[in-house]
Amino acid sequence: MRSTEPRRAAVLGSPIAHSLSPALHRAAYAELGLDHWSYDRFEVDEAALPGFVEGLDPSWAGLSLTMPLKRAIIPLLDAVSDTASSVEAVNTVVCTEDGRRVGDNTDIPGMIAALRERGVEKVESAAVLGAGATASSALAALAEICTGPVTAYVRSRERGAEMRAWGERLGVDVRIADWAEGERALCAPLVIATTPAGTTDGLATAVPETPGTLFDVLYEPWPTALASAWSIREGAVIGGLDLLVHQAVLQVEQMTGCVPAPLAAMRHAGEAALAAR
Template identity: 60%
Template sequence: MTPTARRAAVLGSPIAHSLSPVLHRAAYARLGLADWSYGRREVDEAGLAAFVEGLDGSWAGLSLTMPLKRAVIPLLDGISGTARAVNAVNTLVFEADGTRHGENTDVPGLAAALRERGVHEVAAAAVLGGGATAGSSLAALAGLVRGPIALYARTPAKVAEFAALAEHFKLTLDPRPWSRAGEAAEHELVVNTTPAGVADELAERLPEQVGTLFDVIYHPWPTPLAAAWERRGGVVLGGRDLLLHQAVTQVELMTGVRGRGGEILEAMRAALAARDDA
C-alpha cells in the first residue's frame, strides 16, 4: 500500500450480507479517495479484541454490526455522549494519535431518514424491540416525538436498561408487554427493530388507517409487516434508508470530509441501484 492509502471495513458475524462495502466504496470514488479501500471481515465477540489490536496505522475506521456494537466499548479510548447514552457503538474511528473513538451513527441516520420522508414531528410513537437498535431508535426519536413512546419488548427486563437513556434524552417511555404489540400500529410512527420474522404476526392485525413505519430490516425485503403496511397506504421506510443515512455520517467521520453529505448520499444510492439492476 502507498503511504497515503487508508483502510476501513465492516465487522460482524454473520457479515456476508452486508452492503456497507458497496456504499463506502461508492463514497470514496465520489470524493476522489482513490487510495482508500473498504472491506468486510467476519469477526465475532470472542475475536474482536485481537482483531482491533492487530491493526496497523493504515486503518482509518471500522463499521460495527451485530453482535459487536456493545462488545467494542471496552476497547475504546473515548466515546461520544450519544453512543454512551445508548450503550452502542457502530463506528470506531482511529484518530491521528492512534486512539480509538466510538460513535453511534444509527441515531442521526434514523432521524435523517425520517426527515427526508417528511417526518419532522409526531405526537406519539411506538418502538418494537429491546436491543441495541431499539436504544438508538429511542434516542433518534427524542427530537421528533412530543409525547410518550410506547415500547414493546419481548423481554420485559430489557426495558429497565433504557431508564438512563430515557432520562438522558428526556423521553417519556410507556413500557407495554409484547402481547399488546398489535396496538403499536395505532401510533402515528412505528419503528420495528426486532429480528427478521418476529413482527410478521402483526401484519395481519393492522388497522385500516396507518401512519409511518420504519422497519430497520433490509434483508429479506419487504418484510410481511412492511408489505401489509404499504397495502394500507402507509409510509414505509426500511433498513436501506437507515443504512444509507448512517453510512454518510460514518464516511464523514472516517475520512474527515465535511459538507459533501448530499453528494455522498447520491453516490451511495446510485451504487445500490446499479447493484440491484445487475
C-alpha cells in the same frame, strides 16, 4: 493537497458476509475520487476483537461495527462520543492522525436523518416494537423528535424494565405494553419495528385504514409483510436500507473528512447490491 497514501477501513462483526457496508463505502470512495481508499469486511467476534484492534497500523482510517461488537469495542477506545455513550453502543471508530481511536454512534443521527428525509420532523407519540440494541437507538432518536410518550411492546418483564431504564436515561417517557397487544402499536403516528425477520409478520393484517409512518429497520428480506401491508394502505414506509445508507454517509464523512458524502450514489449501490442477491 490531499494525501494519496493508501487508506483502509472495514466493517467488523459476526456474522458479516451479509453486510452491505462495503458496497456503500466503496461507492462513496469512487464518487469522491478516493482511489487510494479500500473498504473490506472481516468476520470478527468478541474474543477476536482486541487482537484485531491492536493490529491496526497507521494506514487505517476507521472501522464500522455491527453485532455483536457495538458494546465490546468501547473498552478498547481512547474516547467515546456523548451520542454513543448515551446508548452504550459504538458502530463507528475513527482512527485519528495522532493514533487515537474515537468511537461514535451514527445509527441515532442516521435514523433521525432517514425520518426527516420522509418529512417526519416531530411526532406527538410513537410505538417501538422490540427491546434489543436497535430499540435503544430508536429511543435515543425519539428523544429528539417525539414530544410525548413512547410505548414499547416487549415479550418479557425484564425487557420492559430495560426499555424503561433506557427511557429514564434518555429523557423519554417510555410506557411498556405486552407484545400480545402489538396490534395497538400500529395506530401510533410513528411505529418503529426493531425486531428480527418474520417477527412482525403476524401484525400485517392489523394495519389500520389510515396508518401513519412505519420505520422497519430490516432491509433483507424486503419488503417485510408488515411493510407491504402498510404500503397497500398508503402509509409512509421507511426501510432498513434508508437507515443503513444514512448512518454510512456519516461514517464516510467522519473517516474521510469529505463532506457531504454522496448519499444518492451510496443508496443506488445498496439497492443494486440487494437486487443482485
